[in-house]
Amino acid sequence: MDQQHKVIPLLLLLFQVLLVASQTDSQDYSGLNSLTESWSNKPQNWVGPDPCGSGWDGIRCSNSKITQLRLPGLNLAGQLSSAIQSLSELDTLDLSYNTGLTGTIPQEIGNLKKLKSLSLVGCGFSGPIPDSIGSLKQLTFLALNSNRFSGTIPRSLGNLSNIDWLDLAENQLEGTIPVSDDQGRPGLDLLLKAQHFHMGSNKLTGTIPEELFNSSMHLKHLLFDHNQLEGGIPVSLSTVSTLEVVRFDKNALTGGVPANLSKLGNLSEIYLSHNNLNGFLPDFTGMNSLTYVDLSDNDLNASNIPSWVTTLPGLTTVILGQNLLGGTLNLSGYSNSLQLINLEDNEITELDPQNNLPNFELRLANNPLCRESGASEKSYCKVPVPNPSFYSTPPNNCSPSSCGSDQVSSPNCNCAFPYSGLLISRALSFSNFSNVSYYRELEQSLMDTFRNQSIPVDSVSLSNPFRNTTSDNFELTLDVFPSQTDRFNTTGVLTIAFLLSNQIYKPPEFFSPYFFKGASYEYYGGEPKGSKSSSHVGVIVGAVVAVVVFVVLAFFAGRYALRQKTRARRSSELNPFANWEQNTNSGTAPQLKGARWFSFDDLRKYSTNFSETNTIGSGGYGKVYQGTLPSGELVAIKRAAKESMQGAVEFKTEIELLSRVHHKNLVGLVGFCFEKGEQMLVYEHIPNGTLMDSLSGKSGIWMDWIRRLKVALGAARGLAYLHELADPPIIHRDIKSSNILLDHHLNAKVADFGLSKLLVDSERGHVTTQVKGTMGYLDPEYYMTQQLTEKSDVYSYGVLMLELATARRPIEQGKYIVREVLRVMDTSKDLYNLHSILDPTIMKATRPKGLEKFVMLAMRCVKEYAAERPTMAEVVKEIESIIELVGLNPNSESATTSETYEEANAGNAQHPYREEDFSYSGIFPSTRVEPQ
Ligand SMILES: *[C@@H]1O[C@H](CO)[C@@H](O)[C@H](O)[C@H]1NC(C)=O
Ligand SMILES: *[C@@H]1O[C@H](CO)[C@@H](O)[C@H](O)[C@H]1NC(C)=O
Ligand SMILES: *[C@@H]1O[C@H](CO)[C@@H](O)[C@H](O)[C@H]1NC(C)=O
Ligand SMILES: *[C@@H]1O[C@H](CO)[C@@H](O)[C@H](O)[C@H]1NC(C)=O
Ligand SMILES: *[C@@H]1O[C@H](CO)[C@@H](O)[C@H](O)[C@H]1NC(C)=O
Ligand SMILES: *[C@@H]1O[C@H](CO)[C@@H](O)[C@H](O)[C@H]1NC(C)=O
Numbered sequence: 001m002d003q004q005h006k007v008i009p010l011l012l013l014l015f016q017v018l019l020v021a022s023q024t025d026s027q028d029y030s031g032l033n034s035l036t037e038s039w040s041n042k043p044q045n046w047v048g049p050d051p052c053g054s055g056w057d058g059i060r061c062s063n064s065k066i067t068q069l070r071l072p073g074l075n076l077a078g079q080l081s082s083a084i085q086s087l088s089e090l091d092t093l094d095l096s097y098n099t100g101l102t103g104t105i106p107q108e109i110g111n112l113k114k115l116k117s118l119s120l121v122g123c124g125f126s127g128p129i130p131d132s133i134g135s136l137k138q139l140t141f142l143a144l145n146s147n148r149f150s151g152t153i154p155r156s157l158g159n160l161s162n163i164d165w166l167d168l169a170e171n172q173l174e175g176t177i178p179v180s181d182d183q184g185r186p187g188l189d190l191l192l193k194a195q196h197f198h199m200g201s202n203k204l205t206g207t208i209p210e211e212l213f214n215s216s217m218h219l220k221h222l223l224f225d226h227n228q229l230e231g232g233i234p235v236s237l238s239t240v241s242t243l244e245v246v247r248f249d250k251n252a253l254t255g256g257v258p259a260n261l262s263k264l265g266n267l268s269e270i271y272l273s274h275n276n277l278n279g280f281l282p283d284f285t286g287m288n289s290l291t292y293v294d295l296s297d298n299d300l301n302a303s304n305i306p307s308w309v310t311t312l313p314g315l316t317t318v319i320l321g322q323n324l325l326g327g328t329l330n331l332s333g334y335s336n337s338l339q340l341i342n343l344e345d346n347e348i349t350e351l352d353p354q355n356n357l358p359n360f361e362l363r364l365a366n367n368p369l370c371r372e373s374g375a376s377e378k379s380y381c382k383v384p385v386p387n388p389s390f391y392s393t394p395p396n397n398c399s400p401s402s403c404g405s406d407q408v409s410s411p412n413c414n415c416a417f418p419y420s421g422l423l424i425s426r427a428l429s430f431s432n433f434s435n436v437s438y439y440r441e442l443e444q445s446l447m448d449t450f451r452n453q454s455i456p457v458d459s460v461s462l463s464n465p466f467r468n469t470t471s472d473n474f475e476l477t478l479d480v481f482p483s484q485t486d487r488f489n490t491t492g493v494l495t496i497a498f499l500l501s502n503q504i505y506k507p508p509e510f511f512s513p514y515f516f517k518g519a520s521y522e523y524y525g526g527e528p529k530g531s532k533s534s535s536h537v538g539v540i541v542g543a544v545v546a547v548v549v550f551v552v553l554a555f556f557a558g559r560y561a562l563r564q565k566t567r568a569r570r571s572s573e574l575n576p577f578a579n580w581e582q583n584t585n586s587g588t589a590p591q592l593k594g595a596r597w598f599s600f601d602d603l604r605k606y607s608t609n610f611s612e613t614n615t616i617g618s619g620g621y622g623k624v625y626q627g628t629l630p631s632g633e634l635v636a637i638k639r640a641a642k643e644s645m646q647g648a649v650e651f652k653t654e655i656e657l658l659s660r661v662h663h664k665n666l667v668g669l670v671g672f673c674f675e676k677g678e679q680m681l682v683y684e685h686i687p688n689g690t691l692m693d694s695l696s697g698k699s700g701i702w703m704d705w706i707r708r709l710k711v712a713l714g715a716a717r718g719l720a721y722l723h724e725l726a727d728p729p730i731i732h733r734d735i736k737s738s739n740i741l742l743d744h745h746l747n748a749k750v751a752d753f754g755l756s757k758l759l760v761d762s763e764r765g766h767v768t769t770q771v772k773g774t775m776g777y778l779d780p781e782y783y784m785t786q787q788l789t790e791k792s793d794v795y796s797y798g799v800l801m802l803e804l805a806t807a808r809r810p811i812e813q814g815k816y817i818v819r820e821v822l823r824v825m826d827t828s829k830d831l832y833n834l835h836s837i838l839d840p841t842i843m844k845a846t847r848p849k850g851l852e853k854f855v856m857l858a859m860r861c862v863k864e865y866a867a868e869r870p871t872m873a874e875v876v877k878e879i880e881s882i883i884e885l886v887g888l889n890p891n892s893e894s895a896t897t898s899e900t901y902e903e904a905n906a907g908n909a910q911h912p913y914r915e916e917d918f919s920y921s922g923i924f925p926s927t928r929v930e931p932q
Contacts, residue, residue, distance in 0.1 A: 022049055022050040022052075022053055023050055023052040023053030023061070023064050024049070024050050024051050024052040024053060024061065024064055024066070025052075025064045025065050025066075027086055027088075028051075028061075028064075028065055028066045028086065028087055028088075028089075029049065029050075029051065030086070031066075031083050031084075031085075031086025031087050032051060032059075032066060032086075032087065033865070034081065034083040034086075035080075035081055035083040035084055035086070035087075036078070036865075037865060037867055038078050038079070038867060039076050039077065039078035040076070040077045040078065040100070040868070041074055041075045041076050041077060041100075042074070042076065042863075042868065043056065043057035043058060043071075043074065043490045044057075044490065044524075044822075044825075044827070044856075044859055045057055045490070045822055046863075046864060047818065047819075047822060047859075047862065047863065047864050048780075048819075048864060049780070049864075051066065052064055052066065057490045057491055057494060058070045058071040058074070058490075058494050060092075062089070065087075065088070065089035066087050066089065066090060067089050067090060067091050067092070067114075068090070068091060068092040068093075069087070069090065069092065069093050069094065069095070070092060070094045070494055070498045071094060071095055071098070071494065072094050072095065072096035072097050072098070072119070072121075072494065072497035072498055072500075072501045072518065073096070073097040073098070073419075073421075073493050073494065073496075073497035073501075073518040073520065073521060074098060074490070074493070074494070074520075075098060075099075075100060075520035075521070075522070076095065076098040076100060076101055077098070077100025077101065077102075078100065078101060078102075079101070079102060079103040080095070080101065080103065080105055080106060080109075080125070081106060082106040082107075082108040084106065084108060084109055084112065085106075085108035085109070085111040085112065087112065088111070088112070088113075088114070089114055090112050090114060090115055091114050091115060091116045091117070091138070092115075092116060092117045093112070093115060093117070093118050093119070094117070094118075094119040094120075094498055094501055094502060095119070095120050095123060096119050096120060096121035096122055096123065096143070096497065096501035096518070097121065097122045097123070097421070097497055097501065097517065097518035097519075097520070098122075098123050099122065099123060099124050099520075100124065101120075101123040101124055101125065102123075102124040102125065102126065103125065103126070103127070104125065104126060104127030104128070104130075105120075105125060105127070105129065105130050105133075106130070107130045107131070107132045108132070109130060109132060109133060109136075110130065110131075110132025110133060110134075110135045110136065111132075112136060113135075113136065113137070113138070114138060115136045115138060115139055116138050116139060116140050116141065117139070117140065117141040117142075117502060118133070118136070118139060118141065118142050118143070118144075119141065119142075119143045119501045119502055120143065120144050120147060121143050121144075121145055121146055121167075121501050121515065121516075121517070122145075122146040122147070122517045122518065123146075123147055124147065124148065125144075125147040125148065125149060126147065126148040126149065126150065127149065127150065127151070128149065128150060128151030128152075128154075129144060129149050129151065129153070129154055129157075129168070129173075130154070131154045131155075131156045132156070133154065133156065133157065133160075134154060134155070134156020134157050134158070134159040134160060134186070135156070135159065136160065137159070137160070137161070137162065138162060139160050139162060139163055140162050140163060140164045140165070140193075141163075141164060141165045141502065141503070142157075142160070142163060142165065142166050142167065143165065143167040143501070143502075143503075143515075144167065144168050144171065145167040145168060145169040145170050145171070145198065145515060146169070146170040146171075146515075146517065147170075147171055148171060148172060149168070149171040149172065149173060150171070150172045150173065150174070151173065151174070151175075152173065152174060152175030152176075152178075153168065153173055153175065153177065153178055153188070153199070153204075154178075155178040155185055155186055155187055156186060157178075157186075157188065157191075158178065158179075158180055158185075158186030158187040158188055158189070158190040158191065159186050159190070160191060161190065161191070161192070161193065162193060163191050163193065163194050164193055164194060164195050164196065165194075165195065165196045165198075165503060166188075166191065166194055166196060166197055166198065166199075167196065167198040167199075167515070168198065168199050168202065169198045169199055169200045169201050169202070169223065169426075169515075170200070170201040170202075170471070171201075171202055172202065172203055173199070173202040173203065173204060174202070174203040174204065174205065175204065175205065175206070176204065176205060176206030176207075176209075177199075177204060177206065177208060177209060177212060177224075177229075179209045179211040179212050180211070187211075187212075188212060189209075189211050189212050189213070189214070191217075192216050192217055192218065193218060194217070194218065194219060195218055195219060195220045195221065195242075196219070196220065196221045196513065197219060197221070197222050197223065197224075198221065198223045198426070198513065199223060199224055199227070200223045200224060200225040200226050200227070200247060200426070200471070201225070201226040201227075201471055202226070202227050203227065203228060204224070204227040204228065204229055205227075205228045205229065205230070206229065206230065206231075207229065207230055207231030207232070207234075208224065208229055208231065208233065208234050208248070208253075209234065210234040210235065210236045211236070212234065212236070213234060213236040213237050213239060213240050214236060214239055214240075215239040215240070215241070217239075217240045217242070218240075218242050219240050219242060219243055220242055220243065220244045220245070221244060221245045221426075221512070221513045222237075222240075222243060222245070222246045222247070223245070223246075223247040223426060223513070224247065224248050224251065225247040225248060225249045225250050225251070225271060225472065226249070226250040226251075226471065226472070227250075227251050228251065228252060229248070229251040229252065229253060230251070230252045230253065230254065231253065231254065231255070232253065232254060232255030232256070232258075233248065233253060233255065233257060233258055233261075233272070233277075234258075235258045235260055237258070237261065237264075238258060238260035238261050238262075238263045238264060239263075240264070241263070241264060241265065241266065242266060243264050243266065243267050244266055244267060244268045244269070244289075245267075245268060245269045245270075245426075245427055245512070245513065246267065246269070246270050246271065247269075247270075247271040247426070248271065248272050248275065249271040249272060249273040249274050249275070249294065249472065250273070250274045250275075250472070251274075251275050252275065252276060253272070253275040253276065253277055254275070254276045254277065254278070255277065255278070255279065256277065256278060256279030256280065256282075257272065257277055257279065257281075257282040257295070257300070258282070259282055259283060261282060261284075262282065262283060262284050262285065262286055262287055264287065265286075265287065265288070265289060266289050267287055267289060267290060268289050268290060268291050268292065268429075268509070269290075269291060269292040269293075269427050269428075269429060270290070270292070270293055270294070270295075271292075271294045271428075271472075272294065272295050272298065273294045273295060273296040273297050273298070273319065274296070274297045274298075275297075275298055276298065276299060277295070277298040277299065277300060278298070278299040278300065278301070279300065279301065280300065280301050280302060281295070281300045281301065281302040281305075281306060281320070281323070281325060283306060283308065284308045284312065285306075285307075285308045285312075287308075287312065288312065288313055288314060289314060290312055290314060290315055291314050291315060291316050291317070291337075291429055291510075292315075292316060292317045292427070292428060292429050293315070293317070293318045293319065293320075294317075294319040294428075295319070295320050295323070296319045296320060296321040296322050296323065296342070297321070297322040297323075298322075298323055299323065299324055300320070300323040300324060300325060301323075301324050301325065301326070302324075302325040302326060302327065303326060303327045304326075304327035304328050304329075304330070305320075305325060305327065305328065305329045305330065305343070305348065307330065309329075309341065310329075310330065310331055310333070310334040310335065310338065310341070311333055311334065311335055312335060313335055313337065314335075314337055315335055315337060315338060316337050316338060316339045316340070316429070317338075317339055317340045317341075317428075317429075318338075318340070318341045318342070319340070319342045320341075320342065320343050320346070321342045321343060321344040321345050321346065321363070322344070322345040322346075323345075323346055324346065324347055325343065325346040325347060325348060326346070326347035326348060326349065327347075327348065327349065327350070328348070328349070328350040328351070328352050329341075329343065329348055329350070329351050329352070329364075330352050331351065331352065331353065331356070331358055332352070332353065334358055334360070338358070338360040339360050339361065340360060340361045340362075340363070341360065341361075341362050341363070342363045343362075343363065343364050343367065344363050344364065344365045344366050344367070344383070345365075345366045345367070346366075346367050347367065347368060348364060348367040348368065348369055349367075349368045349369050350369060351364070351369060351380075357379070357380070361384075362380040363380060363383075363384065364380045364381055365380075365381050365382060365383045366383075369381075391436065391439050391462065391463065391465050392461070392462070392463040392464070393411050393439070393443060393459075393460070393461040393462050393463065394411070395409075395411055395412075395413055396411045396412050396413075396459070398412060398413035399413060400413050401413050401414065401415050403415035406523070407486065408461075408479060408481075410458055410459050410461065410479075410481035411459040411460075411461050411481070412458055412459050412481075414458060414481070414486075415486060416458070416481050416482055416485075416486040416487065417482075417486060417487040417488075417521075417523035418461070418479035418480055418481045418482075419479070419480045419482075419488055419492070419493055419496055419497075419518075419521050420477065420478065420479045420480070420518075420519045420521075421477075421478055421500070421516055421517050421518040421519050422475050422476065422477060422478070422516070422517045422519075423442075423462070423475070423476045423477075423478040423500075423514060423516055424468075424473050424474065424475050424476075424514060424515050424516065424517065425473060425474040425475075425476075425507075425511045425512070425513075425514045426473050426513045426514065426515070427474070427510070427511070427512065427513065428467065428472065428473075428474055429510040429511075438508075438510060439462050439465075441508050442462060442476075442507060442508060442511060443460050443461075443462060445505075445506075445507055445508055446460045446478070446480075446505065446507075447459070447460055449499060449504070449505045449506075450480070450496070450499075453495065453499060453504075455492060455495050455496060455499075456482060456483040456484060456485075456492065457480055457481065457482065457483055457496075458481040458482060458483035458484075459481050460478060460479065460480050460481070461478075461479040461481070462476050462477065462478060462479075463476070463477045463479070464476065464477045478516070480496055482828060485828040485829055486828070487523045487524055487827065487828045488521065488523075488524060488828055489524050489826055489827050489828045490524055490827075492524075492828070493521045493524065497516075497518050500516035500518070501516065501518075523827075524827040524828065595655060595658065595659035595669045595670065595671045595672055595682075596670065596671035597671060597672065597673070598671050598672065598673045598680070598682055599673065599675060600673055600675045600676045600678055600680075602673075603627065603637055603673050603680055603682070606627035606628055606629060606635070606637070607625040607626065607627040607637055610623075610625055610639065611625075614626045614627065616636060617636075622638065622639050622640045622641035623638075623639055623641070624636050624637065624638045624639070625637045625639065626685060627682070627685075633670075633685075634685035634687075635670050635682050635683060635684065635685050636682070636683045636684070636685045636686070637680055637681075637682050637683075638680060638681045638682075638683065639678065639679075639680045640678070640679040640680065645679050646679065648674070651674060651679050655669070655672045655681065657730065658681065660726065660727075661721070661722065661726050661730065663717070663718055663721040663725075664747070664749075665714045665715065665717045665718030665721070665747065665748055665749055665750060666718045666721065666722070666749060666750050666751075667683050667684060667686060667741055667749045667750065667751040667752075668683065668684045669681060669682070669683055669684075670682040670683060670684055683751070686741035686742065686743050686749050686751070687742075687743060687744050688701060688741070688742035688743060688744065688746060689701075689741065689742060690737065690738045690739070690740065690741055690742070691711060691715075691737040691738070691740035691741070691742060691748065691800075691804075692736075692737035692738040692740075693738075694742060695737060695803065695804070695807045695839075696807070701742070701746070702841070703841070703842075704841075704842065705842040705848040705849070705851070706886060706888065707746055708804045708805075708842065709850070709854070709879065709882060709883050709886065710746070710747070710748070710883070711740065711742070711746065711747075711748040711804065712748075712800075712801055712804055712854075712879055713748075713876065713879045713880065713883060713890060714747050714748030714749070715735075715740050715748040715750055715797065715800065716797065716872055716875045716876045716879055717876055718748065718749065718750035719732060719735065719750060719793055719797060719872045720871075720872035720873045720875070720876050722750075722793075723790040723793065723871070723872050723873075724871075724872070724873055729790070731788055731789070731790055731792065731793055732750065732793050732796075733773055733788065733792065733793070734752060734773055734774055734777075734796070735750070735777060735793050735796035735797050735800060736774050736776075736777045736796065736799075736800065736810075737800055737803050739751050739752045740800070773792075773796070774796075775810075775811060776799060776809065776810025776811040776816070776817070777795070777796040777799045777800070777810055778792075778795075778796070779791065779792035779795035779796065779866070780795075780864065781795075781864070781865065781866050782795070782866075789866055790871065790872065791866035791867075791869045791871075792866070793872070794861050794866075794869045794870065794871070794872060794875065795861060795862055795866075795869065797861055797872070797875065798818075798857075798858045798859070798860070798861025798862035798869070799817060799818065799858075799861075799862060801854065801855075801857065801858035801861065802817045802818065802821055802855070802858050802862075803817065805834075805838055805839065805842070805851065805854060805855060805858070806821070806837050806838055806839050807839035807841065808820075808837075808839075818862050820837060821834065821837060821855065821858075821859070822859075824836060824837055825855070825859075827852075827856075831847075831851060831852065832852050832855060832856075834851075834855065838851070849885060849886045849887075850882035850883075850885045850886050853878070853881075853882050853885070854879075854882055857870070857875065857878050857879070857882075861875065
């Protein structure tokens with residue numbers, strides 16, 4: 001039925017061409033391969049052997065070596081294996097926002113000597129930060145925040161002399177802050193180029209070492225908040241004149257606030273709250289960059305509130321509550337920039353001037369002056385009810401659309417699936433959350449960045465601002481809307497996430513330092529997440545029960561069949577089993593379950609002397625004839641050509657195999673002939689020909705979309721049965737449209753197990769054989785490794801699905817259907833932009849519902865790596881769900897849901913038998929086993 005013999009050498013040539021033409025270094029390719037082998041949710045276009053040449057999403061190359069892996073926000077799941085070290089030229093590795101990436105970071109990461117940027121923000125990694133990271137001398141950007149790392153901060157990080165950004169925040173790191181010692185061991189004090197030490201929200205202990213800071217440093221943002229640090233604030237801090245934000249809040253620091261801090265002329269925000277600091281409130285006079293001061297919840301003293309609190313020119317917020325500050329608060333000449341002074345829970349006795357209330361928010365509750373009679377009426381003595389802000393980006397001169405499920409109306413009132421996440425500021429300069437101009441500025445800066453990077457963004461929306469009281473960070477929901485289309489493709493999401501994970505987006509000063517936590521974006525793929533069978537146990541139990549029932553039935557049926565055959569012998573000229581023994585050295589007669597023996601003369605008679613008019617097919621195997629049994633039953637007789645005859649043992653094995661499988665979506669074996677130098681297989685006759693003939697229009701059967709879905713389901717069920725319920729499991733090896741037959745009701749029946757092989761339970765669960773199959777349908781992994789698994793059938797089945805959607809042959813005019821679909825497919829567009837390639841027939845009536853899901857499933861079936869392909873059982877489930885989506889019951893038998901069926905079929909001859917009347921062999925009661 002095909003041309004395998006010519007095809008194999010051609011295929012070989014094709015693959016050689018592909019390999020020679022590959023632009024990817026083979027070490028990198030195999031490294032990437034084993035690194036990502038077990039990952040799930042990889043980008044759709046990761047197909048083929050050439051990541052560099054075929055532009056895989058998230059991969060950048062230079063001189064055929066992979067230099068960048070940028071994969072943030074893909075919902076990847078798996079582990080980071082030591083195979084990462086094979087990518088020897090890697091300079092950028094970003095796996096941020098993939099919460100499913102877990103496990104430890106391998107020491108081998110230290111072999112990536114070219115690495116400049118390593119970003120693993122917001123994943124699920126745990127265990128220690130490997131020492132070897134310290135040997136990445138080129139590293140400038142290291143972001144490991146928001147994981148579950150434990151252990152200590154490795155000293156070796158002190159060797160990262162080029163580091164600019166060091167973010168270890170929000171982990172479970174413990175131990176002390178390492179500084180270099182007199183034994184020559186490195187420490188963080190050596191990181192003179194660093195601008196960012198972000199180590200908040202860990203479990204660090206010990207003191208903040210004096211040695212950590214000196215005037216050669218360039219730190220801007222120094223964050224050690226939410227740890228268990230003790231001791232005093234090091235005076236040396238005051239020598240780092242570049243500092244802009246210092247956070248030591250929520251620790252156990254003691255001692256006074258060094259007066260020298262006032263030398264920090266560029267310091268804008270200082271957070272020392274929730275410690276045990278004592279001594280006098282420091283004098284910050286002259287710190288003209290200061291905007292935000294929080295020294296609350298300490299034991300600080302003052303005989304009077306110093307004048308800098310009210311008069312420093314840029315100051316907006318001063319929070320000094322829960323201290324021991326006493327005396328008078330002098331408001332005369334207060335700065336216009338002030339928005340809030342909070343002195344609650346102190347010892348203040350007097351306000352001067354008393355009745356001239358300021359135009360900023362002043363809070364003095366729980367001070368002696370508020371205990372005086374009548375004072376409780378004063379506004380500044382009241383404890384204000386928290387006033388959460390409700391900012392949400394307003395519509396841009398339009399009325400918001402009411403959108404379908406999961407879609408959101410953008411500020412420009414278009415319905416779309418936005419890419420979302422939390423934009424988190426580690427500074428709190430947004431003290432006055434109701435100041436709309438801040439939000440507008442933030443929106444504008446985001447839009448500017450996206451436009452500069454040519455990302456097709458329609459608009460951004462900010463909403464739900466709040467202060468996270470666990471981390472004391474300021475959080476905002478960010479929604480980024482696509483332009484022109486309703487969803488981003490993988491490239492779009494990767495680019496946006498990378499801009500944010502790598503701090504390429506620079507927010508306005510008031511929002512820095514920030515970080516972003518991306519949510520997973522599920523709308524480009526349409527891959528149902530967690531599609532793994534939720535009831536594995538049920539399936540297994542069901543399968544076991546089915547197999548047991550089958551075996552019991554088969555046993556009785558076999559006995560019955562034997563008795564019947566003994567009777568039948570009388571009418572046969574020859575004893576088939578004696579004949580078998582005569583012709584073979586195999587000794588025993590075939591162990592048949594239902595298939596019956598035919599003599600050569602009988603079959604010749606049934607097929608009218610193998611006449612040309614009775615020929616219904618031909619191929620490499622030989623010819624197929626239609627035959628009519630004396631009962632009137634139609635059969636298809638497959639007569640092997642001399643060249644393709646197998647040895648007797650093989651033939652016996654094959655008919656044993658074929659007689660063992662019974663499923664309504666598999667063409668049943670009626671019997672066989674092994675006599676007079678002939679090998680023939682007799683199958684049930686399937687009236688409506690092959691799927692290939694239907695798709696090509698040759699058979700005159702109009703295959704509408706729904707019929708195609710049902711055919712896909714039937715073929716999938718048949719295959720799933722072979723893989724999971726046949727005992728032993730069977731790999732078909734030659735799934736293609738000419739091997740899918742259509743019965744009277746257009747139910748699909750998988751035919752031609754001529755190449756099938758039992759799935760021998762070898763150690764590794766696969767079979768190594770000479771490659772067989774049909775060009776265009778052949779699994780490339782099987783081709784290259786010669787290791788056959790069920791997943792090779794899944795690949796061929798995926799090609800078949802594409803054939804159903806496009807009505808194109810897998811290779812047509814030199815174009816390979818898988819590549820063609822990939823080339824035009826754009827998940828952000830209507831019908832995934834596949835209009836040009838889809839079969840116009842299915843577009844005729846109504847929009848083919850569920851087509852996107854169908855194509856997406858097909859693309860998963862043709863994934864490069866077998867491990868990423870679904871099993872046939874999963875495919876069955878997904879097609880069932882697509883059929884339900886279309887509004888039909890996947891378990892209804894008839895395909896006549898389309899009223900046009902009879903019409904389309906009107907010219908065809910009457911079908912001589914109906915499936916209901918047909919029993920598999922007529923010898924024993926049909927024992928059909930259905931997959932669960
Ligand atoms: C730091 O680098 C120096 C010089 O390259 C090396 O000798 C030392 O072992 C490294 N220290 C650590 C802790 O990695
Ligand atoms: C700052 O510390 C580093 C490392 O401890 C040292 O090499 C450098 O000389 C120091 N600079 C000053 C000005 O003390
Ligand atoms: C802190 O300031 C005092 C007085 O101005 C000065 O003597 C001392 O050297 C300063 N310390 C540091 C570490 O700068
Ligand atoms: C302080 O900030 C100004 C303006 O951003 C900058 O020009 C200056 O270099 C900074 N000074 C230090 C010591 O970093
Ligand atoms: C608040 O911050 C903590 C610590 O970073 C985090 O675990 C939590 O999810 C945040 N809460 C919200 C509502 O974002
Ligand atoms: C993704 O979308 C962008 C812009 O819409 C487009 O330029 C690009 O070709 C698309 N990429 C893929 C792989 O479809």
